[in-house]
Amino acid sequence: MARPRLGVVKFASCDGCQLTLLDLEDQLLGIAEQVEIVEFAEATSARSAGPYDLLLVEGSVSTPEQAEAIVDLRRQAAKLVTIGACATTGGIQALRVFADHDAWRASIYPHPEWIESLATATPIADHVPVDAELRGCPIDPGQLLEFLTATLLGRRPRLPDEAVCLACKRAGSVCVVVALGEPCLGPVTRTGCGAICPAFGRGCYACFGPRETANVPGLRRSLVVLGNAPADVDERFAGFTALAPPFARAAAAGLAAAAATGGDDARR
């Protein structure tokens, strides 16, 4: 039987999620025996414009050219899977939607007219149907391996959608909200990272985006009751998954407050 044809492509992103595939050091050569890597510009000079049995897509759509390219790629892919916060929510570069894109472009480039860029950076699913997604900034190598294994075996991948809090409790970490008063987004964020931020003594900043039924207003109220300024809590949402619908309103409010007042942040 012919091996499935795997493609890996990127849009606006940092390359970290596709690098995660290369970071499976113990499995990489085994994976390359199970699939035929036909397109992965970061790793091989062999190229293919399709078709692909499985296409992993990193990054968000942020230029007119990319908006056309993703439509083309979708036609070539039997199964299209988005990997990472940029591809699934727009990523950090999506924060431009809360700002004046043209002014940003003009402030960095002396000749902004030479730069092709959209005023938005949007998730792949806003442009084409997506068959599955791996969350995270970056994605978790364990989840990537589970997804690839399940896909090759034809079974459903086990990708938990519970809150970071559950992984945090199982890891035996001290709750940073209770012990340190840190604003932590763990209760509304999907697990997958291994709850590393609380394990390192800081609050979760929602790399994996919202969990199912994320109660953002409830978490905001609780964190404010515990002594955090409302604007500070909102600003926590203005990160790598800010455009995920449950987070977007708080993120916008947080950024507006950061631009306007901010208060005295000289802390520690």
Added chain:
Amino acid sequence: MHGGEGRGAAGAGATIERRFDVGQLTRVEGEGSLRLRVRGGVVVEARLAIFEAPRYFERLVVGRRPDDVLDIVARICGICPVAYQMSAVHAFEALYRVDVDPAVRTLRRLLYCGEWIESHALHVYLLHAPDFLGFESVVALAQADRGAVERGLALKKTGNAIVALLGGRPIHPVSVRVGGFSRAPRPREMAALRPALEAAVEQALETVRWVAGLPTPDLRQVARLVALRHPDDYPMNEGRIVSSDGLDLPATDWEAAFREEQVEGTNALHARTLDGGAYLVGPAARVTLAGDRLHPLAAEALAATGLAGEIRVNPYRSIVARAVELVHAAAEARDIVADYRAPETALAAWRARPGTAAWATEAPRGLLFHRYEIDERGRVAEARIVPPTSQNQAAIEEALVTVAPGVLDLPEETAQTRIEQLVRSYDPCISCATHFLELTVEREP
């Protein structure tokens, strides 16, 4: 996303141009394009164009607090997030006059060692070595020499393990904070790294021997070199900016000697010296300008190759410099882990103050300069980030002008491979945004 293949002819006004498209440059971090203009067999212009979809990091950080900036700038690059965190955190701490624990300083060197190992092993084994041996990828290389590839992957895994121990995960680690680390490793956790690091030193030494023996094209391309130099240490987080022609500046003052300019057709700003000159940053510059600060094992390994002079003038030999730095990083990491004592204060107290926060550190690919203007609220009012690849662009273009005439008459595939191999020698990290590399040769009669 895919470049066209093959040669074609296109009319351009009265001049007949010959176009030569060989598709996207692969095995680099990101996408870009390359245009050569050839007139009478002479390359009159070579332009490396970076089609990074702009991500506007210098604006994304405006209004944010320094600790949030550390999380944001990491996302400029999945291969070298630590570098972005290091330049930024040292900039803020310099402005705030934070007195970090000496053990924190050492841990930050260890963190950078981890990133250098991960990034250099990736580049040497997965991206660059296949060129020297005629393979399209590391997977193809593994079929011919599985032992070499397994050695490279083992090194890369050890580099990633260091970053993950100190920062929670290898990509976008979470523990770097202004004042130190949100958590420092326990001695028991550090001790667990020792066997892998002992092995890594041996693997890195073997890497130097392996890459020194790779068949390498001849080239003589003398570039002005720029790197940090420190009185005691091989340059990473501290030191003065020095050059092969006598420059000597504090790490805060990059802008006193260099400037950036925008070139049409590319989304990256190009850096040059104030007098318009090209210069080279990265492993070859560091090994040449700070070779006397290498770990003794790395210095010995370099001397045994007899290639120190070649590294200075032949860009294809940068793979040897990178391998020597693998030895340095593995040996220094091993020593740090062996002598480890947890910091008394992992996170020092600090108070924000307004002013200019600037610093440069040595990313795996070379000098990385950051400058932030901090306002009265302790938030970023303005930012400037100069990644190594934008500094190397002009030097890459100069080398292409030298190399192209000698290879363009070779069979098309050979010419493309040789030119791509040259570009890869600089380890361009075009992922400091998104890009598209396509070689276009225009021949004018």
